[in-house]
Amino acid sequence: MNRNIFKFAKLLFIFGMVSFILCSACIGAMAAESVGGSFKTTTEDVSAYESMDTSSDKVEISSGEMILVMESEDGWTHIMYQGSDLYVQNSDAKAIGGLANEPAAQELEKQAKTDKAWIESYVAQLAAKKNAMIWRIVIASVIVILVVLIVITSIRKNISDKKENAKE
Numbered sequence: 475m476n477r478n479i480f481k482f483a484k485l486l487f488i489f490g491m492v493s494f495i496l497c498s499a500c501i502g503a504m505a506a507e508s509v510g511g512s513f514k515t516t517t518e519d520v521s522a523y524e525s526m527d528t529s530s531d532k533v534e535i536s537s538g539e540m541i542l543v544m545e546s547e548d549g550w551t552h553i554m555y556q557g558s559d560l561y562v563q564n565s566d567a568k569a570i571g572g573l574a575n576e577p578a579a580q581e582l583e584k585q586a587k588t589d590k591a592w593i594e595s596y597v598a599q600l601a602a603k604k605n606a607m608i609w610r611i612v613i614a615s616v617i618v619i620l621v622v623l624i625v626i627t628s629i630r631k632n633i634s635d636k637k638e639n640a641k642e
Contacts, residue, residue, distance in 0.1 A: 511542045511554070512542070513583060514571060515538060515539065515541070516571070517569050518537045518569040519534060520535045520562055520570065521535075521566060522535055524558070524561075525561060541553045541555045542586075543570060549564050550562065551564055551570070
């Protein structure tokens with residue numbers, strides 16, 4: 475019976491360690507995600523949509539507005555405008571110009587890089603905090619399991635000792 479308890483404790487410990495490793499991998503993957511793109515201005519009025527479908531909600535972006543261009547896929551360009559994820563058809567993307575020669579644009583790009591570094595640092599700190607919490611839970615679980623095993627073992631030993639004394 476004592477062997478079964480220790481086998482159970484080993485299985486619980488292995489399960490806890492595997493769970494921790496899997497959680498750590500998930501957190502690491504989340505921390506690796508980053509915000510990317512470049513700031514651009516619209517050179518003419520542009521229609522943007524909430525999804526890659528012209529029947530979805532439409533947002534009109536006026537000429538001269540600043541947007542963050544994220545990526546292009548499947549005939550659509552993913553942008554950020556006033557905190558919203560939007561999509562512009564690639565045929566309309568010609569109305570999105572660059573900002574490379576303007577001093578204000580260069581300052582915005584510099585600020586965007588600084589903001590990106592702060593965001594990535596914050597995400598990494600959150601991941602470290604979650605890792606620390608997971609370790610605390612794993613360690614506390616192991617301690618509780620060990621204490622329970624010690625108590626159960628001592629109770630069973632006490633019972634078996636009483637039975638042996640009763641037989642004598």
